[in-house]
Amino acid sequence: MPVSKRMTNNKLLIAFLVALLLLGLEWLARTGGANAASNDSPARLTNANCIMCHQDEQLNGFTRDSLRVNLTVDEQGYNQSVHGQAGVLCVGCHSTFTTYPHSEVEQVTCEQCHVDNATIVVPLPHDNGRAMEAHFNETCKNCHADVYSANSIHAAVAASGQVNAPLCTDCHGAHEIQSPAVPPERIITTCSRCHTDVYEDFLSNQHYAADPLTQTCADCHIPHELQAAPAEVTPTPQPTPVEETGGQTYLSLWNSTCTMCHVYPNLIGKAADTSTVSLTVLEQELSKSVHGKAGLGCAACHPSITGYPHHDVEQVSCSTCHASTDPEAMIIADLPYESTRALSIDLNEACYSCHEEEFEASANSMHTKSFEDGNMYAPLCVDCHGSHAVQPAQGSRASISQSCAKCHTAAYTSYQSSVHGEAVEKDGSLDAPTCADCHGMHNVTGPGETGFRNATVAICTRCHADQEMMSRYGVASDLFTPDMDSFHGIPLSLFNQQGLDQTVSNPVCYDCHGVHTIRKSDDPLSTVYPANLLGTCQKCHPDASSRFASADLGHTRSSASGLSLKSGIELIYASLIFILFALLVIYILLDVRKRRVEKKQLSQPVTGD
């Protein structure tokens, strides 16, 4: 049998190697001291040279991210490892080290180690521990180029910048390297370190149940070749530039775990109604968001996701991802939702856990009412604030209106060309209103609601009666007051005072000046521009003449002559009436006085009698 013959050969080979190794070790033990003495020798470092320091349990290095990495090597573990058994020297893998202490890379000096017996901490030329592991991992290729596959899913994940993508050492170990196949359970436990729930599934799997010792992950997922892909398209197109992923340290391990899959631009979720949504998370976006800066992990907003792949909710199975060997192929995962909108609605609930106040503020808003009326497209938190790119409210003022524009396009277009919109978007004014300044932020009021109409004057006067603010824009602040003396003004002040929920039939500011299209009165497109005024008046006064339109309403810049005529007549008439009334009262008082005198005269003779 050729198989048994090869087995015998292997056994013989191993026995020979072990014998060789034992000899070698004895020789090493004897010659180690001599080599150390003759320090000037450029010969390769022996393992004893390395162990001399690296057996010290207090030997630590710290990487550039200031995290400590233990540099102790378990000599016994190494000797028992396949490398140890095969007589591979430390420098076989750590080939950059040619002397000790490692002065050629200038990290270690004698003084650093020999100051006292305290913990030895040496600086390492690596960004972090993981980078160091990746660095030494490269040397595996020197011997194991045949199994080292750049096309595996693990290599592709690593190429995408995922620092947690498995390295050789993650599966095989570093110094205590063992054959992964002995015993077979080792394979399962190795894979399960990352693929936790697959492991749990697998234990209840019929393959495993049938023969727990022989069936392992590797029987289906060929080691090193996992989902092999054509060599020319190896690196998956990256949504995130590599230099950006360098700043990944802000992300918790959790996030790295999630983004292991969710960086793929081809990752698509499909709801029951066949609507699809990209499940790709742009890390760059997330890192610049307020949540990213606050260090929130994915799970903060996705609390229902507790494992990966998400087997707990049974949307993801092995074949979901691994159906095709083409990395460009769409990976379509079934979502446990009716529609992608249902997904958004469900996830939106997570906002409540931190933003309770805003949730309550929006409880009576037009948007919430619309949602409660069955409009599932009524805006959720994420519709205005964004999901992964969530920005603080005090970001750009223009962005407030722009987020409204996602639905209210027509209103936004009108607003954009209005005096307010231009001030905000072109001049970057901090005073001019955005949508939210008039309509409210979370407690958005519907423009058709009585409350909004009644509050109009209060809304406009908040700025337009502010003398200081108006002077900045050369707008008169005294023309427009809540109790302005005009035909339109008096009833308005009436409604303002009471704030009753009854419709104001009298015009409010926007009835004449336009709703979103408000422009300066000297703008030829303004509804109150002299040439357009008649049409504006005729909206309510159909039989208005051009002369009617030119009437002084009490808050236009009054011409001196018109004012003096009116106030002159008023003054004369008022004084006339006052004099008349004074005379009237004097006449009555004279009569009262006379009657008293008469009464006295009448009563005197009576009392005299």
Add this chain to the structure above:
Amino acid sequence: MTTTNPETPAVQPENFKAAHAQKQARALHLRRTFALADRVRVMADGSRRIVRFKSVEIVEHWLLLITFAILGFTGLLQLFARVSFLAWTINTIFGGIDNLNAIHEVTALAFGGLCVFHFVRILTIWFVKREPGAMLPRSGDGSALKAMLRYNLGSTKERPLFDRFTIEEKLGYWAMLIFALIMLPTGIILWVPTIVTQVVPTSVIQIARSIHGMTAIFGVLAVLTWHLYFTVFKERNSSIFTGMMSEQEMKKNHPLEYERIIAAREEVQKLSKGN
């Protein structure tokens, strides 16, 4: 005091025109005399009361009272709508300024109708009944006012004697008339400003608004002071509601009219005895 002697010699047949005029004058005199004498009513207890107002005048006063009160209330509420308590009244009692304005306008129509009716009645009195109209200003009015002031000031002990209307009543009536003549046109301007401004400049609207408001304040104050003082507080005069006045009141306030009535009654009695 008869102005014409019933014992006048018979008219000359050739002077027919003069005779006709004389007949006419005689007829008018008799009609007035009978009318005056007819105004004495003997009550069940034997006391006499004088009929002072016809039912049409009583109805007119009632209508004026009601429309004036409503117009004054609804108008002044609108004028001072900025006062928060009044704003509350407008919103809760009237359900908004629109309702208030509607009431004001409907009542104004009734008031205008009343004014027209009154004007037509005056024309009838002048041109149909050919009565002189006791409310018309006379040359004696000025001196009567002067005399009243002098009496009230105490510079004379003689109280001026009045006929059908005292000088206060006359001033009150004319004030009301002028009030209506100001309020009605300005009110119309405010009601239909768009139509009005097709003819007149827009400043008229603002001026009309000021005048309407100021006159309203004056009118309401004048009624509350002048009218109520002379008809209620000074001495209760309910003749405009009952139509009747006691002989005592007549003798005091309208002595000349009372004399005329008594004389007419005597004349009528004499005529009926002669027959």
